[in-house]
Amino acid sequence: MADQAHNAQPSSVDGQTRRDFLLYATSAVGAVGTGLALWPFVHSMNPAADTLALSTTDVDISAIKPGQSVTVVWRGKPVFVRHRLPEEIADAAKVNTADLREPETDTQRAKKPEWLVLIGVCTHLGCVPLGQKPADPKGEFGGWFCPCHGSHYDTSGRIRKGPAPSNLPVPPYQFTTDTTVRIG
Template sequence: MSESTIETKCDCNRRDFLTTATIGLGAAGLAATAIPLVDSMNPAADTQAISTVEVDLSQIAVGQSVTVTWRGRPVFIRHRTPEEIAQAVKDDSVSLRDQQTDAVRVQRPDWLIVVGICTHLGCIPLGQKPGEPRGEFGGWFCPCHGSQYDTSGRARKGPAPSNLVVPPYAFVTDTQVKIG
């Protein structure tokens, strides 16, 4: 027999096995690379730990304000007096730059919780500590550019374009609030 007439037999089982094995190993290699990559996009444990903060409200007297840190930002918690609540409700009818009623901004009238960053340029307004200026409206005063906020955290005067931001929060108990 001449070489040209010799037929070569195809070992199809072997070829199918090699193709399947190559595809399988390729898929395993892709998964081994992709899983750590996708996992690296999840927030770190320390970031997740600061995503919420719980605050004991029983230690805050009426008329007192405290500052807590949530996600690296100051959050003002004010235990409002009856006078501050009455003034905030009365000011609902005033023409405001960022129109919001007091009832929309608080879950309970005696507790106001806002992010303590001025909405103009990101300064931290004064008014949390006794003796600090609170502006004409009894809330907070940003000395950098003169923005003033009322007792509901609404922008009332100065260049601030909007109200102080109300973070997501929920009352866990009567004396415990969870921010975030």
């Protein structure tokens, strides 16, 4: 059988070159084609058009009293909207940002000081921190406390203590009217 295979080899050097060229060209084109063909399969796992279309949420904030928080759903995740008290704003403002794990001023995080909008997902491993309800523990800095692994967030949602690497993210949002926030 080995003889057979040997006999089948092109006899001339010219033939060998031609065969090598065809082999490499075919392999290259075939490999490119296979790669391109895989893309639709991979991309089908990305968010679909209807999922992307649901990427804004309107929140009516007229009924949220100072000191209160509400949790709304945006892209399947909880978003915290807190109507902050003056002392909470003052607490958040007086922090020396140089001491923070992720230095950000409160004014960078809140478009209007009395309204704080945060994605309520702990940046450590994805749990929802406590602190939205009056009876919840709010951690050592009066903001939020993640019960899973003990991360403490302040009244600006910044990480102050515990394993989380960064502040609670601020989603894109805008005040479409004085009493409505559009998230997304």
